[in-house]
Amino acid sequence: MITLSNRNLALEQAMQAFWEMGYEGASVQVLVDRTGLHRANLYAAFKSKGALFLEALNRYCRQRMDHVGRNLSTKEPMVALREMASSLVEPPANNQPSICLVLRTTLGQGFEVQGARERIQKHNEQMLALVEDAIVRAQIRGELEKRDPNLMAQLYLLGLQGLCGSRVCDATPERRTAVVNVLLASIG
Numbered sequence: 338m339i340t341l342s343n344r345n346l347a348l349e350q351a352m353q354a355f356w357e358m359g360y361e362g363a364s365v366q367v368l369v370d371r372t373g374l375h376r377a378n379l380y381a382a383f384k385s386k387g388a389l390f391l392e393a394l395n396r397y398c399r400q401r402m403d404h405v406g407r408n409l410s411t412k413e414p415m416v417a418l419r420e421m422a423s424s425l426v427e428p429p430a431n432n433q434p435s436i437c438l439v440l441r442t443t444l445g446q447g448f449e450v451q452g453a454r455e456r457i458q459k460h461n462e463q464m465l466a467l468v469e470d471a472i473v474r475a476q477i478r479g480e481l482e483k484r485d486p487n488l489m490a491q492l493y494l495l496g497l498q499g500l501c502g503s504r505v506c507d508a509t510p511e512r513r514t515a516v517v518n519v520l521l522a523s524i525g
Contacts, residue, residue, distance in 0.1 A: 339374065339378055339381075339382050343374075344382050346372075347372035347373070347374050347379070347382065348383075348389075348392055348393060348396060349396070350371045350372045350373070351363070351368050351371060351372055351383075351389050351390075351392075351393045352393035352394075352396050352397050352438070353371070354367055354368055354371045355390055355393050355394070355438060355441075355442075355447070356397065356433075356434050356437075356438040356441065357434045359441050359442070359445040359446070359447060360390050360442065360445055360446050360447030360450060361445060361446040361447070363390075365379070365386055368386065368389065387450040387451060390447055390450050390453070391450055391451070391452045391453060391456065393438075394438065394439075394442060394447070394453060394456055394457075395456060397438045397439070398439065398456060398457075398459075398460040401437070401439070401460070402460065402463055402464070402467075405421065405464065405467055406467055408420065408421065409421075409467050409468070409470070409471045413478075414471040414472070414474040414475040414478070414480065415475050415480045415481070415521075417471060418468070418471055418472075418475070418493065418521065418524075419517070419521060421497070422493075422496070422497060422500065422517045422520055422521065423514075423517055425497060425500035425501055425504060425513060425517075426500075426510050426513045426514050426517060427510055428504065428510075429504070435501070435504040435505045436501050436502065436504065436505050437501055439457055439460055439461075440498055440501055440502065442457060443457060461494075464494060465487070465490050465491065465494060468490040468493055468494060469486045469487050469489075469490035472486040472489050472490055472493070472524065473486045480525075481524065481525050482525060484524075489524040490524075492520075492523060492524060493520065493524050496516070496520035496523075497520075499516070500513055500516060500517070500520075503516070
């Protein structure tokens with residue numbers, strides 16, 4: 338039996354493995370190696386690779402929503418939106434993967450894990466609501482034109498997904514900076 342502390346640490350390590358390699362790339366042996374758990378303990382704690390993946394995806398989504406929600410609610414809206422987009426210009430720090438786990442899962446086999454599709458849809462809806470709220474606040478402040486905030490939020494998030502993907506395809510930081518500028522101008 339593993340302790341709650343060890344389980345949380347193992348879940349964090351598994352999340353990193355899935356984020357780096359995707360569902361299909363993170364074999365059970367990789368997960369055993371990364372978590373430090375014996376195979377039997379891994380299955381006892383998480384039941385299956387799919388169940389572990391779904392827990393890791395849930396953890397990633399909660400962490401991301403907490404971070405984005407905090408930034409969008411505590412900063413001026415346009416500053417926060419620019420920072421969010423600009424964070425995708427340079428290669429990720431601390432050896433983090435270039436592509437977010439949600440996008441990696443959507444494009445890979447992890448999307449077929451039972452519950453993953455619903456979790457990603459919920460995450461996307463929550464993200465849309467946060468960005469739409471920031472756009473409405475920017476419109477109230479006179480920083481953006483009065484246009485459909487939901488449509489502008491969708492456009493912005495699609496642009497972020499493209500920026501995230503372009504880091505994988507080796508687009509230069511200069512090109513990504515130009516895209517950020519056009520993206521922000523397009524929602525204005």
